[in-house]
Amino acid sequence: MSAESHCALELLDIRCTFRSKDDAGQRYTAVADTTLRIREGEFVSVVGPTGCGKSTLLNVGAGLLAPSSGTVKVFGEPLVGINARAGYMFQTEALMPWRSARDNVMVGLQYRGVSDAEAAAQAEQWLARVGLSGFGDRYPHQLSGGMRKRVALAQTLVLEPDILLMDEPFSALDVQTRQLMENEVLDLWASKKRAVLFITHDLDEAIAMSDRVVVLSAGPATHPIGEFTIDLARPRDVAEVRTHPRFVELHTQIWNVLRDEVLKGYAQQRLKVA
Structure with missing residues (x-):
């Protein structure tokens, strides 16, 4: 049986292009040629610069946004409409x-x-x-x-839900509360082993919680530029694991890939403001 047959969620060759509200003739490609697979029971985090399209991919996986091209599969079946097997936890609680x-x-x-x-x-x-x-x-x-x-x-x-989609759910919390919530999620995840797609700006959070971390490029036309297996033992305490030598090593490896993209993202944001 192929690895794909064990996937809870597959985003295959996804492209998302939008028409600018300011200029009817201008089109903007937020996500280009992106493939992302989350296996059953796997905790995957996606990191990338601000505005690169992380939440766009999450919305595609939830069925809230139809991609311009590409295919979404849920447990091997093409997704039509809303992903009824997924639960979505937003950045701002609803x-x-x-x-x-x-x-x-x-x-x-x-x-x-x-x-x-x-x-x-x-x-x-x-x-x-x-x-x-x-x-x-x-x-x-x-x-x-x-x-x-x-x-x-x-x-x-x-x-x-069989799949949990989380869009920076703890970003507004203070550090202590955030770590408590991160550990709470890990405990609940371990009890059921749902597939999790977790969006975050916080690289420490991504490493501490995940089985795999995917790095996206700066936009436009964001796409994966790195993928890292997080081989830290479970169960984990998100505060304690940060002092582990392997955590520091992984952080350095991922940041080396992410750093230039973050700088590009900041430069693009400054141009928009100017």
């Missing part, structure tokens, strides 16, 4: 401010036709699993940033 933590976690189950009683029971179980037992009646404005992220994580995982 919590409804008028609903309690429990009700926010319940909502996806209710849309699927699960009874209110069963949905509430499952929501409470997941709130407990993310360390929020007893907080089900709190509203988002009554929770800290880290607690809201935990609710968002429970909201995503309660649907038992």
Whole structure:
């Protein structure tokens, strides 16, 4: 059996081209000729300069954006429409401010036709699993940033997705809360071994959490320019693993590939501002 047959998500020769809003005749290629495979149970992080197209690829994998060309496969089948086997955790949590933590976690189950009683029971179980037992009646404005992220994580995982798509979910958190959430995700991932596609600007975070790190070039027409296997032992504590000599070695190797692309990205951003 080929390696591809064990893939949860495949982005094959993906190209995404957009028409500029400023000039109807101008087209912009955000992603070009990109192939990315995530095997079942694998945790893959994608890093690259700001604005290079990382989130675009995540949206393609979620079925929220149809590529201009190329194919998306989910467990070997071509993706048509929304990826129903994926859960998407956004950079900004998509919590409804008028609903309690429990009700926010319940909502996806209710849309699927699960009874209110069963949905509430499952929501409470997941709130407990993310360390929020007893907080089900709190509203988002009554929770800290880290607690809201935990609710968002429970909201995503309660649907038992086979693939987890995460778009810089912890970037707005302080360092201590961020590390707690990273370890929480790793513990929950280890218990079910879902396929994870994780987008981050933080190279330390990518190495600490992943089985593989993919480096994207600066845009336009971003594409993978490096791929690194993270051969650090699991389970990992994201704070402790950073002191491991192999972590330092991997960081140096990946940064050597990423550094020039980051500088290109900054230069392009400055031109846009100017």
